[in-house]
Amino acid sequence: MTQKGEAGARGKDVRSDCYVSVELAATGGIQVELQSKVAGLYGNRIREVIGATLKTLGVDHAKIGVEDQGALDWVMMARIEAAVRRAGFEIKQPALPPERAGMRAPTSRDRMRRSRLYLPGNNPKVMINGGLYGGDAMILDLEDAVAPSVKDAARLLVRNALRQLDFGGAERMVRINQGEPGRQDLDEILPQNVHCLLVPKVESADQIRAVDEHIAKRLGKDHGVLLMPIIESARGAWHAFEIASAAPSVVALAIGLEDYTADIGVQRTLEGRESFWARSQVVNGARAAGVQPIDTVFSDVGDMEGLRQSVLEAKALGFEGKGCIHPRQIKVVHDGFAPDAAEIKKATAIVLAFEEAQAKGLGVISLGTKMIDPPVVKRAIKSVELAVAAGKLTPGWRAEQTAKPA
Amino acid sequence: MSQKSEVNALGRSVPTEINGRPAVPFQGVNKFRPSGAKHAPPIRTCSDYPESGDKRVPSLREALERCGLRDGMVIGTHHHFRNGDLVANQIFDIAAEMGIKDLVWAPSASFPCHDVNIKHMESGVIHHIEGSMNGPLGRFCSAGKMRGQGILRSHGGRWQAIQDGDLHIDIGVIAAPTADPFGNANGVRGPSACGLLGFALADSIYADHVVVVTDHLEPFPCVPWEIQGNNVDYVVEVDQVGDPKKIVSGTTEVTKSPDRLLIAEYVARFVAASGIMKEGFSFQAGAGGTALAFAIFLKEMMKEKKIKARFIRGGSTKYLVEMLQEGLTDFILDGQTFDLKGVESMRDHPHHVNTSPFTSYNFHGKGDFATMVDVAVLGATEVDVDFNANVVTHSDGVLLHGIGGWQNCLYGGCVILALPAFRDRIPVIVDRVTTLCGPGELIDVVITERGICINPRREDLIEATRNSGLPIRPIADLKAEVESIVGGPPQKPSLGEKFVAAVKWVDGTVIDGVRQVL
Numbered sequence: 001m002t003q004k005g006e007a008g009a010r011g012k013d014v015r016s017d018c019y020v021s022v023e024l025a026a027t028g029g030i031q032v033e034l035q036s037k038v039a040g041l042y043g044n045r046i047r048e049v050i051g052a053t054l055k056t057l058g059v060d061h062a063k064i065g066v067e068d069q070g071a072l073d074w075v076m077m078a079r080i081e082a083a084v085r086r087a088g089f090e091i092k093q094p095a096l097p098p099e100r101a102g103m104r105a106p107t108s109r110d111r112m113r114r115s116r117l118y119l120p121g122n123n124p125k126v127m128i129n130g131g132l133y134g135g136d137a138m139i140l141d142l143e144d145a146v147a148p149s150v151k152d153a154a155r156l157l158v159r160n161a162l163r164q165l166d167f168g169g170a171e172r173m174v175r176i177n178q179g180e181p182g183r184q185d186l187d188e189i190l191p192q193n194v195h196c197l198l199v200p201k202v203e204s205a206d207q208i209r210a211v212d213e214h215i216a217k218r219l220g221k222d223h224g225v226l227l228m229p230i231i232e233s234a235r236g237a238w239h240a241f242e243i244a245s246a247a248p249s250v251v252a253l254a255i256g257l258e259d260y261t262a263d264i265g266v267q268r269t270l271e272g273r274e275s276f277w278a279r280s281q282v283v284n285g286a287r288a289a290g291v292q293p294i295d296t297v298f299s300d301v302g303d304m305e306g307l308r309q310s311v312l313e314a315k316a317l318g319f320e321g322k323g324c325i326h327p328r329q330i331k332v333v334h335d336g337f338a339p340d341a342a343e344i345k346k347a348t349a350i351v352l353a354f355e356e357a358q359a360k361g362l363g364v365i366s367l368g369t370k371m372i373d374p375p376v377v378k379r380a381i382k383s384v385e386l387a388v389a390a391g392k393l394t395p396g397w398r399a400e401q402t403a404k405p406a
Numbered sequence: 407m408s409q410k411s412e413v414n415a416l417g418r419s420v421p422t423e424i425n426g427r428p429a430v431p432f433q434g435v436n437k438f439r440p441s442g443a444k445h446a447p448p449i450r451t452c453s454d455y456p457e458s459g460d461k462r463v464p465s466l467r468e469a470l471e472r473c474g475l476r477d478g479m480v481i482g483t484h485h486h487f488r489n490g491d492l493v494a495n496q497i498f499d500i501a502a503e504m505g506i507k508d509l510v511w512a513p514s515a516s517f518p519c520h521d522v523n524i525k526h527m528e529s530g531v532i533h534h535i536e537g538s539m540n541g542p543l544g545r546f547c548s549a550g551k552m553r554g555q556g557i558l559r560s561h562g563g564r565w566q567a568i569q570d571g572d573l574h575i576d577i578g579v580i581a582a583p584t585a586d587p588f589g590n591a592n593g594v595r596g597p598s599a600c601g602l603l604g605f606a607l608a609d610s611i612y613a614d615h616v617v618v619v620t621d622h623l624e625p626f627p628c629v630p631w632e633i634q635g636n637n638v639d640y641v642v643e644v645d646q647v648g649d650p651k652k653i654v655s656g657t658t659e660v661t662k663s664p665d666r667l668l669i670a671e672y673v674a675r676f677v678a679a680s681g682i683m684k685e686g687f688s689f690q691a692g693a694g695g696t697a698l699a700f701a702i703f704l705k706e707m708m709k710e711k712k713i714k715a716r717f718i719r720g721g722s723t724k725y726l727v728e729m730l731q732e733g734l735t736d737f738i739l740d741g742q743t744f745d746l747k748g749v750e751s752m753r754d755h756p757h758h759v760n761t762s763p764f765t766s767y768n769f770h771g772k773g774d775f776a777t778m779v780d781v782a783v784l785g786a787t788e789v790d791v792d793f794n795a796n797v798v799t800h801s802d803g804v805l806l807h808g809i810g811g812w813q814n815c816l817y818g819g820c821v822i823l824a825l826p827a828f829r830d831r832i833p834v835i836v837d838r839v840t841t842l843c844g845p846g847e848l849i850d851v852v853i854t855e856r857g858i859c860i861n862p863r864r865e866d867l868i869e870a871t872r873n874s875g876l877p878i879r880p881i882a883d884l885k886a887e888v889e890s891i892v893g894g895p896p897q898k899p900s901l902g903e904k905f906v907a908a909v910k911w912v913d914g915t916v917i918d919g920v921r922q923v924l
Contacts, residue, residue, distance in 0.1 A: 002906070015830055016830050016831070035795075036831060037830070038831055038896075039834055040802040040803075040897070040899050040900070041801055041802060041896035041897055041899065042831060042832075042833055042892075042893065042896060042897065043893065043897065044897055045893050049893075069828020069830065070829070070831045070832070071830075071831070071891065072831055072891065072892060073893050082809060124683075128891070129665050129855055132665075132668060132855055132856065133664065133668065166891070326664065327664040327668070328667060391875075
């Protein structure tokens with residue numbers, strides 16, 4: 001019986017990917033048939049990668065065909081590994097590309113998560129430059145963006161991407177699948193310094209605890225991997241607080257309205273009245289648990305004004321971030337979550353008054369004749385941070401403000 | 407075949423003889439001094455032309471026969487119909503029927519619709535091409551299958567070569583959207599309206615014989631007479647000169663590619679931050695995805711800062727037309743029109759003006775418009791660490807693109823190459839370009855999605871943008887980053903000794919040779 005496996009993509013519209021077919025054999029060594037649009041410039045390199053990958057996997061005898069549309073090494077390695085595994089071969093060890101410098105940098109719980117850019121987990125073309133757009137986070141999506149038949153291949157691609165992609169300072173996120181496929185996702189990606197996992201369609205605290213325990217088994221109790229459960233059903237919305245407080249690793253609670261509106265049997269409207277309760281429930285559940293409330297995506301990538309309105313509404317409801325499905329949405333989202341000019345003016349005045357009071361060792365902060373409460377100070381500090389992050393305030397604003405005559 | 411070659415001022419080995427005629431190696435920017443007088447066609451007399459002014463003949467074949475079409479002649483055509491041209495191919499079909507060999511085709515550019523001429527190159531009807539060699543024509547030439555050597559010239563270089571007599575056009579065939587029986591012609595009316603006919607102007611003035619072919623004949627006078635009937639020998643009326651759908655698009659679409667949009671945004675922000683965007687400035691923008699998006703970003707910034715341009719140069723699109731209509735520019739100086747809104751505006755708006763390679767780009771004239779443009783945004787296939795750039799071949803050495811107005815635009819005040827840092831896995835920033843089409847000393851800025859590199863010669867730009875917040879970085883850094891992503895520098899393409907084509911500079915000297923791809 002010949003054992004065959006195929007993986008990847010082919011066709012004239014495919015770019016930065018390749019199609020690999022493997023036929024295992026008992027003898028004859030490795031026979032490579034390579035067709036590449038970059039053969040003249042990278043043919044030697046590609047042959048080296050094919051050979052080294054098969055060797056790492058433990059394949060000694062096989063016919064391998066590669067149709068290459070300019071795939072980077074790590075993409076081709078993932079495709080070869082997927083094809084070999086699909087051929088039923090028990091690999092000796094995974095073929096991991098080298099780690100990119102800086103990939104082990106940690107994240108922190110309290111960083112901003114205003115924007116998170118979704119990138120389909122089986123499409124290398126869109127991943128490669130994902131880190132250039134200044135999003136607070138980049139999500140490699142193994143769930144809805146990947147067809148069930150290619151989950152296995154996407155998992156390896158995402159694993160390799162985590163080692164090789166330049167995230168450009170964005171938080172490293174992966175959206176995993178539910179159930180058993182989700183556990184397989186974790187097994188591949190957890191060793192690759194994932195900062196935060198998006199757990200979809202969460203309806204109970206137990207689901208989150210199960211994910212957390214699975215991570216603990218792999219990485220230890222203080223694993224440091226953050227979780228962002230996504231509420232996408234009436235049941236999930238009902239249990240928002242329990243889900244948000246299910247484990248200390250939960251850092252944020254997000255809502256996904258496509259599935260939620262379907263679940264309660266209504267149309268999703270631009271106005272969003274049908275989801276007001278659920279969104280508020282998520283905001284309050286998250287706040288009660290001390291985690292960040294994060295809004296759904298805005299799905300019309302052509303409608304920037306609609307997006308802007310949607311962000312302002314999200315901000316007004318209490319959300320701190322929004323999903324992005326196109327890089328051009330990121331700036332609009334950041335601008336929307338940033339305070340406006342009046343807010344910035346007030347916030348900077350409060351921060352300066354607070355710092356002055358601290359310097360003088362005063363317990364009570366006042367601005368003019370008004371006393372300022374600690375929560376107000378906290379909000380002002382946050383507003384200033386957001387304004388600086390959105391480019392509405394320069395990092396050196398203190399010097400500029402204090403230089404001005406009163 | 408022994409080939410004479412020499413190393414030119416940019417260190418490139420170039421042929422000193424092309425198709426049996428001597429060629430001058432590039433001597434440096436602004437170094438070559440032309441001499442002598444302009445070329446001129448033979449003197450004609452009105453007594454040989456009908457007093458009625460009706461120069462119509464029944465068919466293109468008859469017109470070509472009357473022009474004395476014979477072996478070895480040079481045929482000029484223009485590319486205003488782009489991929490919808492139905493005339494140029496007919497010339498060579500007729501020549502084949504007549505048993506004629508060894509013609510030289512000198513188009514102002516070629517498009518995929520012209521690929522069928524490969525059969526005429528194989529059979530010997532066409533000896534070689536002097537113009538642009540794109541797609542399959544480029545691959546044919548690169549493979550060393552063309553009988554003669556190709557010559558690649560810029561739009562301005564084509565005018566210069568025709569004017570100076572380097573490129574003698576025996577018969578210029580001008581497909582015209584509108585014409586009268588006398589031969590006056592323009593591009594603003596008729597089913598194949600393409601806006602203007604500037605690329606045919608040199609042929610009309612300097613060719614020995616000129617044929618106008620139209621599918622929209624008006625009684626004399628056809629105005630405006632961009633092509634003057636006084637230069638025309640014969641007029642041929644046909645059913646269709648072009649396929650309107652392929653000549654201009656109904657609408658020009660802006661790119662949706664996030665990478666290209668990011669590049670375009672960086673370009674616009676650079677132009678604003680460097681102080682170039684100021685009242686009365688000018689810019690050049692083409693219809694390519696990135697250039698178009700750049701114009702749209704720039705427009706928003708101009709509106710915000712209440713800045714108006716004096717003129718915009720370039721192929722016009724609805725986006726430039728809107729800027730004219732909204733008062734964001736006083737003029738559009740249009741070299742070729744890309745969409746229907748551009749054609750309408752060219753026809754109806756007095757400040758949407760046609761230009762020609764003579765006014766815009768001819769280097770052997772008393773100045774040209776290209777030098778007066780404050781900022782030109784261009785593409786390239788490769789650029790090296792010395793800012794030299796390539797537009798005609800890819801890194802594999804295969805001819806794929808024409809030069810267009812690219813070389814001419816390098817004389818603008820600030821020349822920006824807007825490029826992806828790599829395509830698939832092929833780096834665009836390289837150690838040394840495969841084919842050198844533009845000297846680095848004329849290229850000021852390279853803008854990619856991964857950063858902006860300013861030519862160290864432009865200390866003024868470096869200073870002006872120091873605190874702009876833009877990702878400005880040394881080109882060597884960017885090159886290293888790209889190589890770390892794509893898996894190191896590419897292998898050298900395997901090229902033969904034989905020169906299959908030469909790239910001319912705007913002054914007619916040879917800036918690089920193109921070798922056979924093995």
